[in-house]
Amino acid sequence: MNGGLQLTYQRTELFAVCPPGLETWTADEIKGNGFKRVQIEVGGVSFVGHPISANLTLRCPTRILQRVGRFPAPTFQALERGFKKLELDDFGGLTAHVSCSKSRLYHSDAVKDRVNRWVNQGSTELYVRIHRDRCTVSIDTSGERLHRRGWRLETGPAPLRETLASLLLRVAGWTPGIALVDPMCGSGTFPIEAALRAADIPPGMGRQFECEKWCKKQDQPRVLKAVPTLILGRDRNQDTIDIAQRNTERAGVNPSLETLDTSRLKAPVDAGLLICNPPYGRRAKNPRAYDQLGLLLSTEFKTWSAGIIVSSPRALSALKRPPSRVVPISNGGLKLNFVVMEPEGQ
Ligand SMILES: C[S@@+](CC[C@H](N)C(=O)[O-])C[C@H]1O[C@@H](n2cnc3c(N)ncnc32)[C@H](O)[C@@H]1O
Structure with a gap:
């Protein structure tokens, strides 16, 4: 050409x-x-x-x-x-x-x-x-949908699409440099999407797109502008954390992942964003997940902002913090809200 x-x-x-x-x-x-x-x-x-x-x-x-x-x-x-x-x-x-x-x-x-x-x-x-x-x-021009980055070959229960996870990180106001914790991270979608952005790794790296049939890749060497960022994913299920770990390796990033129940989680620094896609719907194995998050937000993570997917008014009231923004979303065919909350007292 x-x-x-x-x-x-x-x-x-x-x-x-x-x-x-x-x-x-x-x-x-x-x-x-x-x-x-x-x-x-x-x-x-x-x-x-x-x-x-x-x-x-x-x-x-x-x-x-x-x-x-x-x-x-x-x-x-x-x-x-x-x-x-x-x-x-x-x-x-x-x-x-x-x-x-x-x-x-x-x-x-x-x-x-x-x-x-x-x-x-x-x-x-x-x-x-x-x-x-x-x-x-x-x-x-894309071919296979863009959420299929190539690294998430295994998932835990009710995973979030990678593209939606990246959007919700933006809705919550997260940018590289801000500490991030996902206390119920499942297959690691939030921590991995955040780590890729902090490392400035293009999401489509290594992928082929439909438009390569009619236009050529541009030869544009890029200098990556990585920003050191504390990113943690926790989940109480060991098998799920193993899946998240393999996903991070395939993605070429290194967020901190550990098996831990939310009840034992400590805030690693004074400020940051707690983001979470808790279990919801009829098959949820933890009906108390929102109460546990509410407790975290009023104690250990009082000074952190939060972005949480909520499934009902009862779930929102369990979080015990007024939202500063409520954005309707859908995931897995369910109508949900993503709520953003400022640190307590702000
Ligand atoms: C809906 S899934 C998260 C899916 C994730 N966003 C993804 O894209 O793969 C909810 C997760 O919460 C975890 N979980 C439930 N209760 C928990 C608790 N008390 N402490 C830690 N993890 C918990 C479950 O093991 C499950 O992996």
């Missing part, structure tokens, strides 16, 4: 898909990583940059789409005209997904039939969205 085309990809219009409600924090990361023209939309964030560098460096999005066209589509003729102007051959074979809303073309299967006649069939995902008679066409 020649240099001119590489420059073109530097300015590609991209869309980072993220869980609804978490767009602000996704946008913060995208801006912080130096991408341009960052704009929040529903369910994601649009911006401009190189597709490979977006997939390689962003920790929060679920996947990255490349916008390839936008045109009016009030009729099938207009849709066909718009489609035939797109240069889709570069992307290889495609699988179309169509959604229609508030438009004269309302039958998504009928639209999909037409689209399938105009594009080569294959495995790269093509998204056709018709909204208010306007068609937006996007191509998936």
Whole structure:
């Protein structure tokens, strides 16, 4: 591929898909990583940059789409005209997904039939969205979803997606340098995502992305800016800690992991963030987890801020600290809240 085309990809219009409600924090990361023209939309964030560098460096999005066209589509003729102007051959074979809303073309299967006649069939995902008679066409650049970093080959009970863990660390205001404790860390998702960020290791390192079919990796040697950070993961289950330990080794980081019940946990320093995805739902083996966390927050971790996933109003009241922020999230098909709490007395 020649240099001119590489420059073109530097300015590609991209869309980072993220869980609804978490767009602000996704946008913060995208801006912080130096991408341009960052704009929040529903369910994601649009911006401009190189597709490979977006997939390689962003920790929060679920996947990255490349916008390839936008045109009016009030009729099938207009849709066909718009489609035939797109240069889709570069992307290889495609699988179309169509959604229609508030438009004269309302039958998504009928639209999909037409689209399938105009594009080569294959495995790269093509998204056709018709909204208010306007068609937006996007191509998936990620391939396998971005939470599959490659290091979490084993999990404990009810794991959190890596991308969601990275987002919640941002929602809680954590940045490298701030001490972090996850007292019920399971397979280690929070400590490992935090340790990767503190070590400045790109989340997509060693991975291949769908867009490598049509654009090349940029040769940009980076100087890592690691920030020494105290990161602890604890869990009362020895087998789960063994899993977390193997995950950290695969990730190439080294947070402190130990088998310990929350009732015996001591704060390692005076201030930091306690973050936790406690057991909840019908299969939870510890119905007292929120009471135990509430006790920690009013004693050992009084001077720490906290970010905790809560499953019910009763769980929130057991924490015995008023939240400064409540963000609705979903995990494993359950509707939950992530609550952020300031240190006691602030
Ligand atoms: C929902 S899982 C955490 C999953 C984790 N965030 C992940 O991504 O893998 C909850 C964990 O809390 C642990 N746990 C429950 N009660 C505990 C206690 N009193 N002390 C320490 N760990 C506890 C369980 O062993 C389980 O691994």
